Ligand code: SF4
């Protein structure tokens with residue numbers, strides 16, 4: 001089987017992105033494609049693992065970046081480092097001989113180290129998140145990036161999990177963060193195909209347009225999955241036709257789907273006929289990739 005990278009993204013949260021990611025994984029694994037790896041890049045709220053009740057944690061590593069540390073013994077409190085820091089992460093108060101780096105604000109750019117003429121700054125590792133690996137009953141498992149609470153280092157955490165998993169031999173499914181920020185761009189930048197999840201509502205269409213712009217700017221092959229189909233209006237269908245955007249599959253709203261999702265169940269296992277939508281999605285995706 002050819003190596004392939006697929007990202008699941010959406011212009012906004014709540015459009016079934018996680019559902020698509022875990023059910024696509026499940027369906028591909030069921031098709032005897034054992035070397036499928038799911039990577040949860042929704043690092044602020046990773047919840048793919050909740051859908052695998054049998055998943056076992058097989059590894060947890062700390063994700064760090066280097067932050068400066070000021071040696072008060074060597075510091076002359078000249079404040080040059082404060083001027084160089086674009087993130088306002090350094091406070092130096094000469095009269096009271098105070099010099100400190102706010103590690104949660106530091107972007108590890110290294111400018112202050114360059115600025116200091118007194119060799120008063122060294123670097124130390126600072127944990128920004130974790131990478132957790134799970135073994136699932138079948139398939140190559142799940143790798144999750146998890147940002148430490150209160151920090152704004154989504155992209156470095158995503159970059160780390162992508163770097164570690166990029167040489168996986170098989171298919172990788174990346175569950176991207178919602179929205180169109182740089183953390184989404186860093187998730188989808190190197191993939192072969194992007195699946196954009198949306199729903200037929202005015203908000204859904206608005207955010208889909210933004211997501212399509214990002215994906216087209218990155219010149220990615222992509223297709224759309226409409227969740228809760230036929231629940232809203234038909235503007236989304238007109239938009240897809242007008243812009244010649246391929247529709248991979250539409251999944252109608254069913255109360256049973258919403259209920260089983262709320263119970264964190266793999267829907268292909270518990271909702272009759274649900275897997276057929278995924279088989280259609282996979283079929284259409286491979287046609288576009290060929
Ligand atoms: S540049 Fe160096 S010496 Fe000056 S305040 Fe910063 S750490 Fe201290």
Ligand code: SF4
Pocket residue numbers: 067068084085086087088089090101105106107108109110111112113
């Ligand atoms: S490494 Fe960069 S962001 Fe961090 S404190 Fe130094 S200058 Fe500021």
